[in-house]
Amino acid sequence: MSRLQSVRGMHDVLPDEAQIRRRIEQVWIDAACGFGYEEIRFPLVESTALFQRSIGETTDIVEKEMYTFEDRNGESLSLRPEGTAGCVRAAIQHGLIPNRQQRLWYLGSFFRHERPQKGRLRQFDQFGVETFGMCGPDIDAEILLLGWQGWQRLGLSPQLMLNTLGNPDERAAWRRQLVDYFSRFESQLEDDDRRRLKTNPLRLLDSKSKSIQDLLEEAPRLEDLLGAESRAHFEGLREILDAHGIDYTLSPRLVRGLDYYDFTVFEWVEESLGAQSALGGGGRYDRLVEQLGGRATPAAGFALGLERIRECLEAEAVAAVDIYLVALGGGETACLRALAMRLRQEIPGLRVRMNMEEGSMKSQMRRADKSGAQAVLIMGAEELSQQSVTLKFLRGSEEQQTVLLDNIAAILAEHFASTG
Ligand code: AMP
Numbered sequence: 550m551s552r553l554q555s556v557r558g559m560h561d562v563l564p565d566e567a568q569i570r571r572r573i574e575q576v577w578i579d580a581a582c583g584f585g586y587e588e589i590r591f592p593l594v595e596s597t598a599l600f601q602r603s604i605g606e607t608t609d610i611v612e613k614e615m616y617t618f619e620d621r622n623g624e625s626l627s628l629r630p631e632g633t634a635g636c637v638r639a640a641i642q643h644g645l646i647p648n649r650q651q652r653l654w655y656l657g658s659f660f661r662h663e664r665p666q667k668g669r670l671r672q673f674d675q676f677g678v679e680t681f682g683m684c685g686p687d688i689d690a691e692i693l694l695l696g697w698q699g700w701q702r703l704g705l706s707p708q709l710m711l712n713t714l715g716n717p718d719e720r721a722a723w724r725r726q727l728v729d730y731f732s733r734f735e736s737q738l739e740d741d742d743r744r745r746l747k748t749n750p751l752r753l754l755d756s757k758s759k760s761i762q763d764l765l766e767e768a769p770r771l772e773d774l775l776g777a778e779s780r781a782h783f784e785g786l787r788e789i790l791d792a793h794g795i796d797y798t799l800s801p802r803l804v805r806g807l808d809y810y811d812f813t814v815f816e817w818v819e820e821s822l823g824a825q826s827a828l829g830g831g832g833r834y835d836r837l838v839e840q841l842g843g844r845a846t847p848a849a850g851f852a853l854g855l856e857r858i859r860e861c862l863e864a865e866a867v868a869a870v871d872i873y874l875v876a877l878g879g880g881e882t883a884c885l886r887a888l889a890m891r892l893r894q895e896i897p898g899l900r901v902r903m904n905m906e907e908g909s910m911k912s913q914m915r916r917a918d919k920s921g922a923q924a925v926l927i928m929g930a931e932e933l934s935q936q937s938v939t940l941k942f943l944r945g946s947e948e949q950q951t952v953l954l955d956n957i958a959a960i961l962a963e964h965f966a967s968t969g
Contacts, residue, residue, distance in 0.1 A: 558665035559670065559671050560670065560672070566859075566866070568866045569859065569864045570674070573862070574656055574676065574855065576702045577676040577853065580699040581654035581678055584695045585652060586695075587654070588656075589639060589640075589655050589679075590655065591632075591635040591639040591655070593658065593660075595627060595629055595635050596624065597625040597626060599634050599841070600629075600634055603637065603808075603841060604634060604808060604809070607748040607749045608749065608752075609752075610630050610631070610661060615661070615662065616661075616662055629660065630659055632655055632657070632675060633677070633837070636653060637837055637838055638841060640838075640843075645681070646681050646838060646843055646844065647846075648682075650680075650683055651681040651682060652680050653678065653679050653680070653681075655677050656675070656677075658673070658674050659673055659674070659675055661673075666824075668823070668825025668826075668854075668856070668857050669825050670856060675852045675854055676852070676853045677853065678851060681848045683847060684835065689782075689786045689813045690786050690790060692851055693786075693815065696817065696829070703858065703861075703862065704862075705862070707818055707861075708797075708819070710798050710800035710816045711797040711800060711815045712799065712800045712801055712804075712813075712815070713771075713779060713782070713813055714812060716776070716778070716779055716812070717811065720751070720771065723771045723774050724751060726769035726774075727753065727768060730768050731753060731764065731768070737760045738758075739758050742756050753765075754803075754804045755802065771801065772801060782812050782813070786813060797815075809834040810833060810834055811833050812832070812835070813849070814832035814833075815830060816830035821861070822857060822861065827854070829851055829852055829853030829858075830851060833848065834850070868922065868923075869920070869921065870900050871965060872901045872902070872924050872925070873916070874888070874904060874926050875904050875917060875928070876904065876907065877910060878929070878930060880933055881928040884954075885926065885928050888954060888957070891958065895962070899961065899965060902920055904916060904917070917943065923942060923944055924940060924941065924961075924964075925941045927939040927941060937951050937952060937953050937954060938954060939951050
């Protein structure tokens, strides 16, 4: 029978890799908790309408990339392609938003039916934050500072690309000017771009086609249409970033692929990754809560792609075991199993692996070595009769010693406290 494979674009994460991914996740969780953010979890599946109403009917995600299916009772459902919509839905549904300020973080898997390639999967993990009820530039700055701290802890320094999309009126005026401008060159546009001109002209700004890139040089700029409020917001944000010495690159063509943003938008970019170089991005979405049926509430957030962050790191997995236990008979096994339970209880964090399926001393020692453990505890008939174990270090030059069972926990606690 043919062997089944994982679905294209959806990858298994094997133990060594999972350990590295868990470290990355912990960095972001710690960064968010350090700013007083709280965790929220929401379902992998939502009604399709949620994403259509939030992300936008004419975005690539909703038009081409969602995993949409009919439930058994005929309802249209979709696997979540991003986190903001579900987070807002949950916050409205459970009354987290009115008259409150909320700072939330989430971590989980998302699904987009894109063409799989480096940095582009069909199932991928994101870490994100969402904030509600705060409208000033200081909350935009706060999430960027939180991001900066995460990057620092990972030893990364992606470029922060920053832009403002102004308010909806300013953007509508800009959109009209862009349509007028690009319509004059319609015959030079590729099919996809001609379609975008009709449905979502702002998306022309991140088109990869050479003709658009050339035309953009002379295209109308939103910056020239911004009113006092939009300018003050953006300047306020820049002042805080400057005060903290956070570098950023002003990026007037950054529009992001989702419809719900206003004012601030940003992306963290690591050029060395090649075509899919955005590690994450976000911005303000002050209209979305109302659009999804809640009371008008200012909001801002970001999401990061954990697979792409992993690509930037040279991390290696470390051993999963500290102590390996080798028994040379049935009575010895029972005694060691009890010792293992006591060690795990008395030395929190100590990773103790018990050998299974006895085997010869040689084969058990081979398994011990393979596990990466620093030390082995061996119990044969003699040790059992003396209520002791032999402690043998597998790495380093420490001498092997026989230790009474009553004393072994203290010795190991001391050893592992000093080696970390
Ligand atoms: P977005 O909200 O689409 O900008 O996504 C935020 C981040 O998630 C991106 O910057 C990527 O790091 C990551 N991401 C988005 N789509 C994918 C994908 N198909 N595969 C892997 N990572 C992705």
